[in-house]
Amino acid sequence: MGLSVNGVDITDAAIEAELPHHAQSGNPLKQAVHELVLRQLLLQEAQRLDVPGADAEARIEALLAAEISVPAPDEAACRRYYQQQIARFTSGELAEVRHILFQVTPSVPLALLRGTGEAILAELRQHPDRFAELARTYSNCPSGAVGGSLGQIARGQCVPEFEQTVFRMRAGELGTRLLETRFGLHIVQVVRRLEGQAVPFEAVQAQVAAALQRQSWQRALHQYLRILAGRARIEGVELEGAATPLVQ
Template sequence: MGIAVNGVDITDAEIGAELAHHGAAANPLQQAVHEVVLRRVLLDEADRLGIVAGDSTDDERIETLFACEVQVPEVDEPACRRYYDAHRAAFTRGERVEARHILFQVTPAAPLELLRETATLILDALRQSPERFGELARRYSNCPSGAVEGSLGQLGRGDCVPEFEAVLFRLAPGELAGRLVETRFGLHIVQVLRRLDGTLLPFDAVHGHVADTLRRQAWQRALHQYLRLLAGRAKIEGVELEGASSPLVQ
């Protein structure tokens, strides 16, 4: 069975033209199909509401539809302050940590499960004898930092991959991470030696940025809900849109 929206078939040519825009997607064909179907749903709704083409492009008709139908609540100062208080780390500048690690790199000769077993044994040994960190880093780390006892020097936010940073900036001085940290580089045992506190930017200095962030989040939520509502009303055959993501709702 082919794909149709409200009784009108979606053609292979439409999907093929959209496919060129989704090369980076995990499933380009699925993403292209979802996008074409959602666009057809939106244009049908524009027709129903009398948002006619005239000199307008389809994109302009969809923008007009959104402007008329998607209601976004105003962002007030209390909401901005709540966001600021809950995300103080994001507004702190100059925060740094001095850290060291032991890297167990995945290679064809060292599969992940074998590395995990070895790394877990060494982490357990360090829990018992943390003073051995430098010795074990020199012996086992697959990072050049192993030659200097695993030292990474001072690191700021943004200096390392997100999953590593997320652990790094939660540790207290002298604290050894209680679990292995997994990144695209492999498995890490991580310890923070010292912290340098940064400076929290005042609320007034970031108020505009916070308000813009909350407006964007509110718009995304409202748009997503609106698209789900329209898709639920439409007669869509040949494809399941539940859980689909689309650039229209990013």
């Protein structure tokens, strides 16, 4: 695909080998290409600075360790983050949930699927007692056989977009719109809620500090990559804001 970084080609074979690592992303090809371009930028910078390492990954790690440094967050910053993200530090919170899944497949037009889902949601607003019946008829999830019941779920057990919606809802509440996830379109209802208890700040202070430091490091990495990309000659792709690669 004519892709190169400062005259160094990135081959189609390399892209094909990288693709499986991004299978869960919205656009695997785009992510694979960006990853390879950014990795090449880092390797070339490591070579320019004569950074040692046993292999490419070791040289990248050594380069980032030398070039990116962020201060540890103070206690005040940690306490602010803790208060802002208190739901993340709540233990024992559960939601009893049921849903109807309309799975997205190549054989069914998305517009038709969405229309069906919205029609069933409208029916449930008028007749909420039909949820189990309609789940058994329409849901593409195995839970449809038991009226759409997913049982009790805790934070961290579902994909983020599903979890965020569920734990914002009240007991008995039916979602007002279709929820989109990587699995398809969902009608969601929270049957019951069990509120948890916040873990004391002192018990999670180290965890909070690590999260804040990681965020700072990611911002610094993003800026560093923008600088490298800005002075490089990249052909075959346009990086969108020098997207952060999957470098841990």
